[in-house]
Amino acid sequence: MRRFVTALTAASVLGLGFASAAEARVDRVKLAVMARTAAAFRQVDADRNRSISPAEFTAAGKNAENFDAIDANDDGGLGYFEVLRAVIFRLRNR
Numbered sequence: 480m481r482r483f484v485t486a487l488t489a490a491s492v493l494g495l496g497f498a499s500a501a502e503a504r505v506d507r508v509k510l511a512v513m514a515r516t517a518a519a520f521r522q523v524d525a526d527r528n529r530s531i532s533p534a535e536f537t538a539a540g541k542n543a544e545n546f547d548a549i550d551a552n553d554d555g556g557l558g559y560f561e562v563l564r565a566v567i568f569r570l571r572n573r
């Protein structure tokens with residue numbers, strides 16, 4: 480019984496260790512994607528109004544046909560979270 484409890488404790492400690500290492504890796508990837516998206520967003524948002532207009536979008540070499548699909552709230556501009564959502568969607572479906 481004692482050996483079983485020891486093995487169980489070791490497994491759960493190791494299991495938690497693996498889970499948190501994997502979660503830490505996922506968190507690092509998420510932060511990297513968010514940071515890269517933020518940097519790209521700032522570059523495309525030429526007038527720095529925190530919204531990417533269709534003109535800014537195409538001036539950055541982006542395909543105009545994709546603008547409406549990314550503009551989730553249909554306000555005619557792309558906010559950071561709309562762009563991040565599109566980046567995540569693209570990463571998950573590549």
Ligand SMILES: [Ca+2]
Nearest residue numbers: 528530531532
């Ligand atoms: Ca803008």
